Amino acid sequence: MKLKFKKQAYQTRAVEAVTDCFKGQPNTAGISYRIDPGSDRQEKFDDSGFKNAEIDNTLPLLENIQAVQRLQNLSQSTALVKTKESPLNLDIEMETGTGKTYCYIKTIFEMNMRYGWSKFIVVVPSIAIREGVYKSLEITAEHFLESYGKRAKFFVYNSKHLHNLESFSSDAGINIMVINVQAFNARGKDNRRIYEELDDFRSRRPIDVIKANRPILILDEPQKMEGKKTLDSLKEFDPLMILRYSATHKTKHNKIHRLDALDAYTQKLVKKIAVRGISVKGLSGTNAYLYLESIEISQKSPIARVEVEIKQNNGIRRITRKLKKGDNLFDLSNELDQYKGFVIADINAISDTVSFTNGAELSAGEATGDVSETTLRRIQIREAVKAHFEKEQVLFHQGIKVLTLFFIDEVAKYRVYTDAGEEGGVYAKIFEEEYKDCLNELKLLHKPEYRKYLNGIDVSDTHNGYFSIDKKSKRLVDPKMNKTEMKKGEANDADAYDLILKDKERLLSFEEPTRFIFSHSALREGWDNPNVFVICTLKHSDNTISRRQEVGRGLRISVNQLGERQDNPATVHQTNVLTVVASESYKNFVAALQRDISASLSERPRIANAAYFAGKIIDTENGKMEISGDIAEGIEFYLIQNGYVDRKKNIVHAYHDAVKNETLAPLPDDLKPFREQIFQLIGSVYSDANLPQIENERGAKTNLLNANFEKKAFKELWSRINSKAAYSVHFDSSELVDKCVKALDNDLRVAPLKYMIQAGEQADRLSYEKIKHGDAFKVTSTSTKVNRRSVHSAVKYDLVGKVAEAVQLTRKTVSDILSNIQKPVFAQFRTNPENFISESARLINEQKATVIIEHLTYNTVSETHDINIFTDAQSKQDFAKAGAPLKRHIYDYVITDSKTERAFVKNLDTSEEVSVYAKLPKGFFIPTPVGNYNPDWAISFKQGMVRHVYFVAETKGSMSSMELREIEKTKIECARKFFDEINRKMNPENVKYDVINSFGKLMELVGVCN
Known part of the structure; x- marks a missing residue:
């Protein structure tokens, strides 16, 4: 299988956020210089190198950055944040699973196309991420060749293969070096070589050859690279700038893009999360083992699936039984004393509880009595296998391979090596037992193809282990980690990640029998396979891994057998649901996950008042518009009037309930033209109620x-x-052209670029708190100015191409439309090119929709x-x-x-x-x-x-x-x-x-x- 990539608007916005910061920068590709030839040259070669051109010192960098921030309604920077590593530092926030690696690779191509910059270094904190980046560069190469007509040359830095630095310096095309921090800030002999004059590198220091290129540094997960030694080392690269990509920035710089956990969920860019919690409950006065697996709806009354101990001729066994109201567990267990008094009094399908006549009550997912760690792990494995089958029955017919991922804390739990040979560990044996039991329970009367698929896979072939491999014995081993790596829960065994990544695409094929994967917890970061639908962590819980990290490995949107993303907005959260099998209650897991997500949203605005709304940029029929003070006050009054905010202007649950139930109070007439944009702004204000909703999978029946x-x-x-029907749309393209020309002539109004001037004065009384919170100065007046002059830029626009892409029409049709509009209308393009393109596309799309409806016909077909x-x-x-x-x-x-x-x-x-x-x-x-x-x-x-x-x-x-x-x-x-x-x-x-x-x-x- 080959993964397919497509242009996605949210990723394009992330790329443009970076490139637009440099509007006005001339395209100066191929600035040549003489590479340090070193000493003792044994052969003649071309000494010329091609470095990145300097940033034009006349470029209004801060103004450009503020314009980018203003368009995204981010807090505006008051200055360029300089660090000892670089004079320019841009933060790009992107949630795990949304494709930040793809975005910064595309940004590299876009920066090269617009400005000629060609030398890039991707710095990563671990082997796992390094190998993942390299794999991404490989699998996106053809995709970017189609888009940009060129390939990038890329390599992983290795101190033993320094010839790559010669090519990196001397080649005029796009060159990308991927390097992990251990390669330049660790104490080992190989790691120090980057700073040493090396005989095998003609007495040159590798770092000097690198820095001569004035590279652009891209930091992937920069929050993991903030140690003093690492930051000092980054300075040695003499970067032109540093771009920092992360979901959780720790140190703040000039933030130019935000796609946080809330954005990713509400825009349906990641999977929805469901949890199967498993918890141990103590029932006073008894040690009877019980596990309430689930409650099922039946035609007469609900049925409870309960695992109980039953006395048999060969001893006591734990068996799952379907029980109904009135069943006596003492009788069912063949009169085991611990079950005296356990008669089912009620089964509640809505609250997922079973109550007994002795007063005991269990919720689905709760176990009581003799629950050892092995018992708990068995229950987790069983639940993971059940969740897998439930998803697979549906997704198999959509051509989507389902993968389940088990994280364990030691290889011995999965694979054991003895003198007699290799055999399965305790988890492997439990898995095979539970898999067979679940398979025997499946009812697949109407799904012969799926039954045939399952029958063709042996249980021993459908699970596999991905661990580090000992090079001598070829056995699976626990990863070698130093104290720091153990603390972070990250392994640096390249061979283990190599195996994971090489199998990435093969694992997505139905031809590959592996569907259940056991991997070491320390290899967690290596897993970014899009078709992981179930995650089960079979290890002791600790504080080193947050719940966000735990679910992060399964958030990517799935692909089908053709490698196509399953991201149809109408069905994306029906198809893409990640189930986490947790060794704690649903309530506890979700509370911890919500805390993690809430902490990551710390920069979200919290107060929905007029001061927040004033000055925000919204899209209107006449282009982008800045919200005035009157409109801002109107929004605040609307929220107060309808009880959607509390006294402190925090958004309350009533607002989000109204959104969900489609019962929002109507807006006043003066706000109605901006309805959608206003509610988007309100929705961007943080409140607990709009955190991603995490489903309790126990409630699914x-x-x-x-x-x-x-x-x-x-x-x-x-x-x-x-009846099924097929539609057809027959219209003359000239009719569409005429309608569009008329609409553009009458309605196209391009907004001139605006800028705000604020005047202020120092507060009368200064205090530490005022200075700390930025209140040392107060704004005394604000005025908005309009620039009606032509915007001159070095950026060249493919006007016809951009509009054609936005409206999904041929270049010829778009060209016919634009060439026939009145000259004064077309002249507006020079005033504000971006606004001209967006407004033209909007008006053309409206006419296109009108024509479609007017000329649409349905014809029934024989199929129903x-x-x-x-x-x-x-x-x-x-x-x-x-x-x-x-x-x-x-x-x-x-x-x-x-x-x-x-x-x-x-x-x-x-x-x-x-x-x-x-x-x-x-x-x-x-x-x-x-x-x-x-x-x-x-x-x-x-x-x-x-x-x-x-x-x-x-x-x-x-x-x-x-x-x-x-x-x-x-x-x-x-x-x-x-x-x-x-x-x-x-x-x-x-x-x-x-x-x-x-x-x-x-x-x-x-x-x-x-």
């Missing part, structure tokens, strides 16, 4: 179909809506949606969001997404007019030019009304078209056309489709239908 599914009314409803989508798509749901059992729905429970939906369900289920209804699964969709559309509800009304009505409904918290996003409005209009086509080919008992915000609105529309 199979929702069983009930008798309503077999009703004639539902079968008739289904037969009327299950399989009714199995009601079982396949409903395998696991979060019952924490389920209400009481229902009477008229095709399932006993329905999982709702908002308050609007919950109220709607309650009314549907109690309405005498409703015969049967269903929340449509994701497998039911209507294809549209802007992506597949999945309506919410299908409803059949009883014959008792004037006539039988079948209704497909979309529930929205707001009916106002102003409140709906453009893409939603387009999908809804497409759905109307789809059902028009369905109805055209049906008898009079047709299907009505509409958007509603309440049950009352639905009944109003149904009345119209009758």
Whole structure:
């Protein structure tokens, strides 16, 4: 398999944040100099080298950096932060799993293309990251060749292979050296060579050859490289600048980009996290062993899966049994005394608890009684295997290979070497036992291909160990770590990482039987495989590894068998869910993880007041706009008026609940034009309520179909809506060109560049606190100035190409549009090129959408949606969001997404007019030019009304078209056309489709239908 890479907007923004800091820098590629020839030359060679050009001293660096920060609404730097290592230090914050390595490699190519800089050194804190970077350079080479028409030359610094430095210096193309800090700041003999005059390097010091290139340093995880010795060593490289990439910057410099944990989650750039907690609970007065594995929904009443001890002829064994209310564990265990009084009194599927008549209660994931460490590890392995199978059954048919990763603390737990040979350790043996048990329980009646796949894999082949390897014995061994490495939990065995990384792509293929991987905890950083869906740490918990680090290895978005990222916004968090099997309760694990995430968001604004909103940059129909004081005060008043902030102006849970339930109070008229941007700004203010939601996987259960599914009314409803159709759009491109030209002529308004002037004076009374918090000066006046002159820049714009890329039209069509607009309109390009491009693209996209809707037609095809989508798509749901059992729905429970939906369900289920209804699964969709559309509800009304009505409904918290996003409005209009086509080919008992915000609105529309 070959991983595929594509241009992604969020990564492009990270690249442009860096490159835009140097706007105005001339492109001076290939500045030549004479390489130090050294002494005792044995041969003639070209002494010319090509170094990075100096930063133009007339460049308004600080102003450029402030402009970048202002566009991202980051705190603006008041000065360039200089360090002893470099006079220019830029911080780029990117969450783990979002592709920061890809971003800085792309930044290298972009810097070379725009400014001619060609010498880069990537500095990393460990062997693991070094090997990962090198692998990334290898697998992205073809991708960047397609984009930039050139390849980069790259190598890992090795003091024994110094000929690479000659090539690094003498080559005029892009050259990248990857070096780990141990190579230049450790005490070993090989590490000191970089500072020594070497006979085998013609009496030169390698560091002198390196620094002559004036390299740009890229620090990957700089917070791990802040020791005094390391920083002193970095100064020796004489860098042109330092770019620092990390998810958790410790020391702050000029931050120019932020993509933190909250951004990554809300933008769906990383996997969603679910946790299976396992905890030991002491029940007073008993030592009876019990483990409540899970609770299942059944047609009659919930069933509890409980592991108990049972007396058998050959001794006492621990066996998992399915138990119901009233079962007596004393009888079940063949009268083991410890189970006297353990009669099941209640099984609660919503709270996931089992209570006994003796007063004892267990929650799913809790064990009690004789629970040794081996018992706990067995339970963890069992849960990890179960989670793997549950995911694999669904994802196999999507062409996605599922990997499960076990971290252990010593090789002996997985592999044992004796005089008799090699055999599995205790964890390997437990794994094979639990794997076979889980496999035997699988019910795969409708999945023959998956069953065939499983039958073709032997249990001994489906797990493998990735550890360090002893070069003499060829045996797996624990990694060699010094005290510092042990403290950090990082190994520096290159061979172990080499094995992990070489197998990275092979492991993603179904042809490779390995699906379960055991690796040493110290090799944690080496694992960045995108298809890790389950992580289980089988080691003693400690404080050296944070919960964020623990989940970080599985956050990357998965790929299918074609190497394509599974990042469709509509389904990304259905497909990409990382399950962490934790050796502690769900509550404790999540609390610790939330603390880690909260600590990483320390720079997020916390106060939602007018002072925060004033001056922020937002996108409007007329380009980028700075929020005025009046608008800022209006936003603050809106939040106060509706109870969305507390007295200190902190965002409260009520606001986020309103967002989730689509019940936000309407904005005042003067704020409505900026609705989406305002709510984005409010959402960027930190509050506990908007931290990533981590699911309790214990709450996920199979929702069983009930008798309503077999009703004639539902079968008739289904037969009327299950048709599939193909759409076509036929229009003359000249019509689109004419519409776009007219729209641009009438509506294109490019905002001139603005700059703010603030005047201030020193406070009357100074104090340490005022100085500390930056309050020693107070602003007395603020004015915004407009630069209406042409913007002259050394940056050359591919205007047609940029617009064509943004609107997904051919260069010819875009060229026809731009060449026909009025000259004064086109002249605005010189005033603000970026704004001209973005606004032109927006207006063209609007016209494109209009033309699509006008000329869109649907034609039904013979194929229909399989009714199995009601079982396949409903395998696991979060019952924490389920209400009481229902009477008229095709399932006993329905999982709702908002308050609007919950109220709607309650009314549907109690309405005498409703015969049967269903929340449509994701497998039911209507294809549209802007992506597949999945309506919410299908409803059949009883014959008792004037006539039988079948209704497909979309529930929205707001009916106002102003409140709906453009893409939603387009999908809804497409759905109307789809059902028009369905109805055209049906008898009079047709299907009505509409958007509603309440049950009352639905009944109003149904009345119209009758």
